[in-house]
């Protein structure tokens with residue numbers, strides 16, 4: 001038998017059995033066993049890449065969405081908002097809520113999960129983050145596990 005992929009002539013034992021014909025002869029694959037292994041591996045790798053890039057694309061979209069969302073947010077503490085400070089604004093889990101992951105991690109999930117996460121958070125400007133951090137450090141506020 002000649003393999004469809006490597007074009008080498010090999011004993012039929014090198015070709016996986018597909019089924020037994022009614023006449024008793026055996027129908028075999030047209031690709032030899034070593035080639036089948038490489039083909040399925042290649043197939044897997046190609047699909048993995050497609051899967052990965054799909055996920056990456058979604059993540060970029062959600063990051064963009066999060067950035068736009070931040071632009072509309074005001075600092076929970078001082079009410080500051082606007083261009084230039086959005087980058088430094090950060091989410092913090094509300095004291096009444098618990099979250100396993102922080103918001104910046106949720107962009108790896110769906111928009112729904114991201115929105116649910118945002119709803120559990122307050123947003124602070126860089127300045128207030130420092131103040132809140134200090135309050136937590138000095139025991140004025142209870143520390144929050146993210």
Ligand SMILES: [Zn+2]
Pocket residue numbers: 003004005006007008031032033034035
């Ligand atoms: Zn082959």
Ligand SMILES: [Zn+2]
Pocket residue numbers: 075076077078079080124125126127128129
């Ligand atoms: Zn603030």
